Amino acid sequence: MTATRPTTDADRPALLGGTPVRSAGWPAWPPVNDAAVRAVTEAAEAGIWSAADGPMKTEFERAFASYHGARHGLGVCNGTIALEIALKSLGIGSGDEVIVPGYTFLATATSVLGVNALPVFADVDPEYACLDPDAVEAAITPRTKAIIPVHLAGHPADLDRLADLAVKHGLALIEDAAHAHGASWRGRRVGSFGIFGCWSFQASKNMTAGEGGMVVTSDDELAERAWSFHHCGRSRAGAWYDHGILGGNYRLTEFQSAILLAQLADLDEQLERRERSARVLDEGLARITGLTPLGRDPRCTTHGYHLYQFRYDPNAFGGLPRERFTAALNAEGIPASPGYGVPLDRQGVFAQRRFDQRATGFDPSYPATDYGRLHLPVTERFCAELVWIPQQVLLGSDADMADIVTAAEKVSAAADTLVEAT
Structure with missing residues (x-):
């Protein structure tokens, strides 16, 4: 890091009273x-606001599944x-094990607890922060029934090796594509490699109806x-x-389906x-000492970019x-x-064993x-180093992206001043 003392208001970090790079x-x-407004109005006027086979829901399920290369879609x-x-x-269910990554959102693992099975946490790879196939293979036991790779931030996990491992060991591959709407691996959309693909339409996601989810499969019986x-x-x-x-009312509504159909376009x-x-x-960002954008596997033909991720080295910023x-x-x-x-295993629900231990067959x-x-170790490193920028920011212009780089350069140049003010 080559840091200089801010000499003007524009150079001074906005955190310390200077003028922000961007307003x-x-x-x-x-x-x-x-x-979106037309879609919701059409759903309202149709008079069918929620139904398992409602017209909007059915159309969206078919369109989303087809887009991702699957025969069946289910809006939930x-x-x-x-x-x-x-x-x-x-x-x-009870007594079964499902391998999940240690670096992911809570739901990937709590969904396993939700069916009274046990999540087994495996490490992620050091380049893309997705489930490491070597760690998965080391974690397989006679109790293992499935692998849930997460296409973290929109970058596909290694679907070649994970699919091979699933076949080799007779395991189900369930893709958690909550971050990966439209992402592809070797030109094929994610969600179609596993027996199931699963998505979220929560408020921050790249397609959203406030809440909602999708399951796709090409297996008719399932x-x-x-x-x-x-x-x-x-x-x-x-x-x-x-x-x-024993099922539940987990249906996606007609209003949500209508909004999502408009967004799919x-x-x-x-x-x-x-x-x-x-x-x-x-x-x-790669030009700034101490900032390292995450890599991209050459087999990733479309990155979903729910998040833009880069690694941060505090040593290059004077310990900031x-x-x-x-x-x-x-x-x-x-x-x-x-x-x-x-x-994830250090969250209280796991570390404090706040789940039904008898139902899951948990053995301390x-x-x-x-x-x-x-x-x-790789998960721990990413927990200490990664910085995220949310997906909607990436919908900005090239000039907007230049502002991000300028702001990072400004913080780098003023790092000593920021450290002293900490």
Whole structure:
């Protein structure tokens, strides 16, 4: 780091009273536009606001599944339920193990607890922060029934090796694509490699209806089982008051489906814009000592970019803590956050064993589920180093991306002053 004392108000960090690099806003999210308003109005006027086979829901399910290369789609109430329905449809439950990454959102692992199975945390790879196939293979036991790779930030996990491992060991591959709407691996959309693909439409996601989720599969029998689970245990052939399995009301509404249909039409254009913005940031931020954009596997033909991620080295910034660095960026008008602060197994629900231990078959002496004390070195490093920029920022212009680089350069140049003021 080559730091200089700020000599003008423009040079002084905005966190310390200087003029911010940027005062303009960023693209709004969720996207409120004429298409969204027309879609909701059409759903309202149709008079069918929620139904398992409602016209908007059915059209969206077909369109989304087809876009991602699957035969069947099932719109559900959120991404967590999408994963639970996939697990239940496969008969995974008490005493079973499911391998998940240590660096992910809570729902990937709590969905496993939700069906009374046990998540086994495996480390992530050092280049892309996705589930490491070597760590997965080392974690497989006779109790393992499934692998849930997360396409973190929109970058696909190594679907070649993970699919091979699933076949080799007779395991189900369930893709958690909550961050990866439209992402592709070797030209094929994610979600179509596993027996199930699952998405979230929560408020921050690249497609959103405030809440919502999607399950896709190309297996006809599993599609019917999943449909039954999401519709109170009914079957398509049965009577209305005929509930053959323990399901729930997990249906996506007509309003949500209408909004999402309108957004699906814009997804390709938005994917291209985010890809372009990420290239600008990769080039600009890589020039700043101490900032390293995450890599991109050459087999990743489309990156979903739910997040733009880069590594932060405090030593290059005079010891400035990462949280102070992101605060300085925010003061300059750049939305940034530290991401996941601890490996997932250290969250209280796992580390304090706040789940039904008897139902899951949890054994406190079993090393694979020694939650809170697992050693996942790459995950731990990412928890300490990664910085996130949210997806809607990437919908901005090249000039907007240049502001991000300028702000990072400004913070770098004034790092000593920021350290002294800490």
